[in-house]
Amino acid sequence: xxxxxxxxxxxxxxxxxxxxxxxxxxxxxxxxxxxxxxxxxxxxxxxxxxxxxxxxxxxxxxxxxxxxxxxxxxxxxxxxxxxxxxxxxxxxxxxxxxxxxxxxxxxxxxxxxxxxxxxxxxxxxxxxxxxxxxxxxxxxxxxxxxxxxxxxxxxxxxxxxxxxxxxxxxxxxxxxxxxxxxxxxxxxxxxxxxxxxxxxxxxxxxxxxxxxxxxxxxxxxxxxxxxxxxxxxxxxxxxxxxxxxxxxxxxxxxxxxxxxxxxxxxxxxxxxxxxxxxxxxxxxxxxxxxxxxxxxxxxxxxxxxxxxxxxxxxxxxxxxxxxxxxxxxxxxxxxxxxxxxxxxxxxxxxxxxxxxxxxxxxxxxxxxxxxxxxxxxxxxxxxxxxxxxxxxxxxxxxxxxxxxxxxxxxxxxxxxxxxxxxxxxxxxxxxxxxxxxxxxxxxxxxxxxxxxxxxxxxxx
Amino acid sequence: xxxxxxxxxxxxxxxxxxxxxxxxxxxxxxxxxxxxxxxxxxxxxxxxxxxxxxxxxxxxxxxxxxxxxxxxxxxxxxxxxxxxxxxxxxxxxxxxxxxxxxxxxxxxxxxxxxxxxxxxxxxxxxxxxxxxxxxxxxxxxxxxxxxxxxxxxxxxxxxxxxxxxxxxxxxxxxxxxxxxxxxxxxxxxxxxxxxxxxxxxxxxxxxxxxxxxxxxxxxxxxx
Numbered sequence: 303x304x305x306x307x308x309x310x311x312x313x314x315x316x317x318x319x320x321x322x323x324x325x326x327x328x329x330x331x332x333x334x335x336x337x338x339x340x341x342x343x344x345x346x347x348x349x350x351x352x353x354x355x356x357x358x359x360x361x362x363x364x365x366x367x368x369x370x371x372x373x374x375x376x377x378x379x380x381x382x383x384x385x386x387x388x389x390x391x392x393x394x395x396x397x398x399x400x401x402x403x404x405x406x407x408x409x410x411x412x413x414x415x416x417x418x419x420x421x422x423x424x425x426x427x428x429x430x431x432x433x434x435x436x437x438x439x440x441x442x443x444x445x446x447x448x449x450x451x452x453x454x455x456x457x458x459x460x461x462x463x464x465x466x467x468x469x470x471x472x473x474x475x476x477x478x479x480x481x482x483x484x485x486x487x488x489x490x491x492x493x494x495x496x497x498x499x500x501x502x503x504x505x506x507x508x509x510x511x512x513x514x515x516x517x518x519x520x521x522x523x524x525x526x527x528x529x530x531x532x533x534x535x536x537x538x539x540x541x542x543x544x545x546x547x548x549x550x551x552x553x554x555x556x557x558x559x560x561x562x563x564x565x566x567x568x569x570x571x572x573x574x575x576x577x578x579x580x581x582x583x584x585x586x587x588x589x590x591x592x593x594x595x596x597x598x599x600x601x602x603x604x605x606x607x608x609x610x611x612x613x614x615x616x617x618x619x620x621x622x623x624x625x626x627x628x629x630x631x632x633x634x635x636x637x638x639x640x641x642x643x644x645x646x647x648x649x650x651x652x653x654x655x656x657x658x659x660x661x662x663x664x665x666x667x668x669x670x671x672x673x674x675x676x677x678x679x680x681x682x683x684x685x686x687x688x689x690x691x692x693x694x695x696x697x698x699x700x701x702x703x704x705x706x707x708x709x710x711x712x713x714x715x716x717x718x719x720x721x722x723x724x725x726x727x728x729x730x731x732x733x734x735x736x737x738x739x740x741x742x743x744x745x746x747x748x749x750x751x752x753x754x755x756x757x758x759x760x761x762x
Numbered sequence: 763x764x765x766x767x768x769x770x771x772x773x774x775x776x777x778x779x780x781x782x783x784x785x786x787x788x789x790x791x792x793x794x795x796x797x798x799x800x801x802x803x804x805x806x807x808x809x810x811x812x813x814x815x816x817x818x819x820x821x822x823x824x825x826x827x828x829x830x831x832x833x834x835x836x837x838x839x840x841x842x843x844x845x846x847x848x849x850x851x852x853x854x855x856x857x858x859x860x861x862x863x864x865x866x867x868x869x870x871x872x873x874x875x876x877x878x879x880x881x882x883x884x885x886x887x888x889x890x891x892x893x894x895x896x897x898x899x900x901x902x903x904x905x906x907x908x909x910x911x912x913x914x915x916x917x918x919x920x921x922x923x924x925x926x927x928x929x930x931x932x933x934x935x936x937x938x939x940x941x942x943x944x945x946x947x948x949x950x951x952x953x954x955x956x957x958x959x960x961x962x963x964x965x966x967x968x969x970x971x972x973x974x975x976x977x978x979x980x981x982x983x984x985x
Contacts, residue, residue: 612850612914
């Protein structure tokens with residue numbers, strides 16, 4: 303039966319019809335899968351997880367929501383499959399606005415976020431496909447995600463932000479209120495402090511998406527947090543602010559008041575449009591350079607205090623256990639880090655020849671000063687070119703031309719930030735912190751190139 | 763294999779189909795998404811968003827340099843109380859109520875054991891942490907971080923269970939139930955006597971084994 307003939311009964315509204323279509327499509331894909339193909343979950347690393355089914359389900363749903371009649375459901379997420387014209391110069395292209403007025407990417411582009419196979423689906427994370435990234439901006443739909451209790455759908459008309467505690471006048475702001483206040487737009491990375499956590503003791507994940515995909519850069523727009531704090535009037539002794547989200551984790555972190563008064567933003571927009579739901583729609587806290595977990599999404603409450611609140615995410619989690627059994631707490635600024643995104647893990651260079659090595663570097667303490675690249679495992683270093691603009695607490699793109707002679711090589715990048723801090727080797731990091739600290743691994747990454755062109759994640 | 767998403771979509775679709783079929787001749791189903799902007803007369807252009815309206819009751823004495831914008835409104839004590847749920851190490855925020863180990867044992871089996879296991883050992887396939895044990899392991903090669911061995915303050919346990927647990931019905935437990943469940947967890951952890959009744963006063967006196975285990979961030983640390 304043709305797609306638009308199904309569920310044509312008038313008792314189906316458009317939304318129900320779409321859902322019904324999605325269900326049919328998901329079921330079809332699942333049945334196909336059960337009948338055929340090997341499942342890629344059988345590699346033994348994460349037994350029992352059937353990621354494929356989830357992705358198939360998600361893709362089918364995304365596809366059919368978008369296609370609305372024209373394209374086919376197997377276009378990549380975020381794309382519509384149009385008829386490819388054999389001779390585009392000899393017939394008119396498709397008409398303007400047949401996408402409804404909100405564009406989609408090419409049907410030939412398919413990179414997607416990858417969900418790390420955590421046991422819980424509600425508390426999980428997805429990673430940015432850095433290998434296919436260009437420049438420094440992460441497309442909003444590819445920004446990494448970390449949720450502790452799923453993604454809430456929040457109506458901005460009923461959402462508000464309450465500011466109370468050690469202030470002269472407790473205040474409540476609607477989303478409309480916040481959009482009436484003087485705004486700033488800033489480009490900043492957010493990196494989860496769990497980025498690279500699989501790599502402490504041995505090379506574990508294969509791709510740069512898996513090893514480094516918990517960092518993304520966007521342009522964020524919103525109100526400086528200092529503005530609303532000044533409106534409410536901070537009292538003497540105010541030292542910490544509790545930021546709280548409106549998700550089912552009611553996520554909370556304590557933020558030092560100095561950071562709040564410095565460059566923190568109450569962000570309602572990302573890359574020129576409203577925040578994506580996964581990024582905290584309608585409102586998130588942005589603490590430039592601080593570990594990702596502190597950038598509370600779905601922000602509903604700020605409470606000013608003279609002490610930190612000692613929430614679960616700043617005691618049980620996001621603390622770094624040292625070899626002597628003590629744990630570092632409030633490890634906020636993300637140390638400088640860089641990674642080569644091309645060539646990177648699980649790629650295969652087709653043959654010797656000219657390649658441009660490229661990657662990203664960033665620092666939670668300011669600007670990137672220099673990035674050096676080694677092709678011989680750290681024996682010798684060459685300075686890479688930094689693409690302008692080089693912005694504070696923002697991804698910076700670096701590039702270095704390279705002729706691969708077909709011999710074995712180990713590629714590394716090493717960033718120095720404007721404070722003079724130099725990205726350490728893993729050995730240097732482990733010497734100080736041991737291997738049980740989980741978070742904040744910012745060591746130099748090694749990509750091994752074999753004579754057959756295969757690129758693998760190795761430890762030097 | 764039915765995934766969680768699949769089941770949710772399925773039930774949403776069934777509910778939606780059902781309720782819309784029922785309601786179609788009685789009332790409109792409230793819309794939960796935005797309309798595409800209206801067209802303007804004559805030119806047919808899409809209307810811009812209307813300017814956001816401040817919720818302020820008064821817009822006098824506006825002075826942007828002094829941070830007086832006539833935007834926002836005072837938060838009332840009731841509005842604050844409705845969402846001010848945090849509990850701090852000094853006991854600030856602990857609600858009235860009380861609970862015992864014996865009550866907590868039952869409640870734990872009912873609300874928590876399915877994920878954190880009857881013996882409080884956690885179920886890793888569900889991502890649900892082990893809650894007790896692990897003392898003395900933090901400086902070893904395989905540290906076991908639990909409420910008992912790692913958490914510096916009991917306040918965090920009250921705060922977190924209240925806001926985020928049980929995972930399948932977060933925020934559903936009342937103060938008595940949380941005092942009781944925590945009396946059970948902390949009792950099983952050997953931190954409390956099994957006959958301690960927890961309430962705001964006794965709770966704020968609890969000293970956790972790893973209270974001195976945390977140090978401030980000393981970085982940069984590699985050069």
